[in-house]
Amino acid sequence: MEMDFAGRELPFVSRTGSIYFTPHPVAGMLRFRITIPRRIHKELMPFVTGEHSEEFTVLVCYWNDFPVTYVLEGNDVKLPDSIGVAIVREFLQKELKRLGAEADGVSLSCLGPSPFHANFHLAPCAEPIPDSSGIAIEKVNSKSTTILIRYDASHLKTSADAFARFSELTIAQFSYYYYQVALRHRRLDSAIRISNLTAGLIEMHQLSGFRGWVLRAFRSGRLAREISLAAISYEFETTTEQQSAKRTLDELYDKSSIALFRPWIESEIEEDFIAEHKASRETADLLEPRRLREANTLLVLLVAVISALMGATAKLLIG
Incomplete structure (x- = not known):
């Protein structure tokens, strides 16, 4: 059969x-x-x-x-x-x-x-x-x-x-295998999401002209923080999840007389996508200093413009 x-x-x-x-x-x-x-x-x-x-x-x-x-x-x-x-x-x-x-x-x-x-x-x-x-x-x-x-x-x-x-x-081995496959799918979804966010951040930093300058000054910082926090949380949760999964796997096969699917289960557990999240976090960290410099420059310009306008207004009023 x-x-x-x-x-x-x-x-x-x-x-x-x-x-x-x-x-x-x-x-x-x-x-x-x-x-x-x-x-x-x-x-x-x-x-x-x-x-x-x-x-x-x-x-x-x-x-x-x-x-x-x-x-x-x-x-x-x-x-x-x-x-x-x-x-x-x-x-x-x-x-x-x-x-x-x-x-x-x-x-x-x-x-x-x-x-x-x-x-x-x-x-x-x-x-x-x-x-x-x-x-x-x-x-x-x-x-x-x-x-x-x-x-x-x-x-x-x-x-x-x-x-x-x-x-x-x-049945317990099959069940746990597909559970790990589902968790891997969830990790993949997270990797795709953070990669898309990082691509958006890079695109924002590639914009030229005044519009790109303003977007980087007022929006890219929040996006970079979101990427960094998501990556840090993911790395911590995934590492904890993997440690728990390996302990459960040992217990599962200690009780089984047929050790059949362990290589497949281990393969699903080990595919963690941490490297993708780490690369996104490092990209956000690398681009953040540039944003801060541009934001500071923009702030200085705004202060200068406001000071000039205030000076001109005061002169008109006095004068």
Whole structure:
């Protein structure tokens, strides 16, 4: 039996990279079967070639950190990499739109583009598996896209039993992985925002003439402070968040008999975007002295002009 896995994120869904809604349930499961005729596969996924399964079982499992969706494909046809997940996703999106479900508050939220493309294959093992779980990972490498999972057929009688056991052992790892993916998306949003602010600050300093002089004197200072404070807060919060995540990761794998997804989780945790925030903060700090010099020059000129006007007015009054 071939399985594809995909995460469905609720607080941090990616339609335009924004955060949409929270919270999500932390327990429970939604299960349904869906038939998608082969004749519309090409319409849903134009780049797909060949024949694919029509029958899919979808399980949305809600867990402590984030929900995880499993797509189990029919046994009639083997699909290439993760195509089953994509077919189901595109079909549901199309049908919900056709039915006008969003007007009734029903929508499909997903984490994308998918950060994790892998095919999980379950197969019985000819020999007994010494691990009490009855599950063994036969082929898995860091960043591999194909993972073969053997199960002890004398202990787990059917592939359905094996899947249930595998998901029981790994749901916490999947859930925590997609939680970290969501946090990474939030960090990326912050990096994009502060980069845009910094680009605006640089553009302000590139303006020539009196208008640029005035803008720098009265507006760029506030913008530079906003960038610096945002970067400092981000660096502190992200460092604290990473330390907590690594402790949680150690605890998670201390309790698990299958250490399967750790490289992927660590990769998400380590991508912190601190360098982008630091570069923005340094840019703001570098440009601030220029603004202060120009502001002081402008102040001196204004004082001189006001003094001259006052002198001229006094002379007229006296004179």
